[in-house]
Amino acid sequence: MDATQTAIGINKENRKAVVEMLRKLLADEYLMYTKLRNAHWNVEGIDFHTKHVFFEEEYNKIETIVDEVAERIRMLGFYSPGTLGEFLKLTHLKDESPEKTDSATLMAALLEDHTTIIKFIRKSIGDNAEAHNDEGTADFITGILQVHEQMSWMLRASLK
Template sequence: MSQIGINDKNRAKVAEILGVLLADEFVLYTKTRNAHWNVEGLDFHSVHVYFEELYDELAEWVDEVAERIRSLGHYAPASLKVFLELTHLTELNAKGNTSKGFIAEMVQDHEAIITYIRESIDAVSEKYKDEGTADFLTGIMEKHEKTAWMLRSHLK
């Protein structure tokens, strides 16, 4: 049992919020891997390399979120079935195998994660009294904001 100044009920609620974020991160990681493997077009090589950079970053973020859940004394969701039940994202590739299609979909997914995090920060901080996780979420959100900006720049 964790004794970190946050009651059990609040830690459980924060772990639930983080579990959804973990699912979103893992689904986006998988979709980015798909893009890396399956992109086609004249810009194949450069985009193939860029997508690898993106999924490497996402792998780190996935691990950070899972470890944050563990630091609260809870187990991280860790199955594809559970991730698909929790995520806000769809695992389907609806825009084709072009760089533009993959990038447009990634922008939507990063923005969906940004919105979810932004909507969660106040509850984590004020309602559940977990300033550490609120700060952690702000950092993850800023990473997604930067990535979404870079991806959007490819679409201009």
Template sequence: MKTNIGISEENRQAVADELTKLLADEYVLYTKTRNAHWNVEGADFYDKHKFFEGQYEQLSETIDRVAERIRSLGHYAPATLKDFLALTHLTEKNHNDNSPLGFIKELLEDHETLCIHLRENIVPFADKYKDLGTSDFITGLLEDHEKTAWFLRSHLK
């Protein structure tokens, strides 16, 4: 059945294309945060283990919300690791440092990267593609990533 929500097919496609990149970023960040949760070492292991657990749980919810937003626009969400790796802005680093600070620095960089990409799309989604709903949606995600970046950054002072 045709999607008729007041946004042209061309605009819905453009927004969905950007959201698939966001979904890939969120999924890669989720995986990297799981890695930190599983492999962190050090004197404050338990605190950081729980800290990263809270972050990956939040990212899991975000992933679902982004995928559902893509579907609400009438498009399919990518759902393979191959797709995510092809679409993501993030990179995986060979990790020899399982210290809390090593993980925190890498995850902070990733959250800040997502903040930049989200911020770049807020106005185009609203103005160029006439999709105020998705513009509002990613504004909320931006706020979540800014807060997480703040929490991570606070461990580095």
């Protein structure tokens, strides 16, 4: 066996299918990261300081996920997308900013994006484990799902 081959017990077709899902997830995460940076930079209002700090904490969480998803793609033997053009073609999220810069408007838009990502990941967990024989990626994205669920909860609680 060639040591440079990705022989991890998952055939190439299944790895390729999993990677296609991960490429979309990476694009979603990168766009979410960018939107959180935008919120951090542009939030205004009486709660500016607390929300400025909050958005920074949140984009740091997503930055870690971005790196981990890209590295998971590499572990499966494929290259990660890495340009804005690729991300925009792959993402499920809308590439737009809210017109207002108050924290509630920004948070509502981010909550919508988290919900989109959560639904995509939830569907993908079973596909990865059952259809593509990749329990490792199913477990990996379950952890990411939990991060987005917590972030969504924080946004929902803040918007009440």
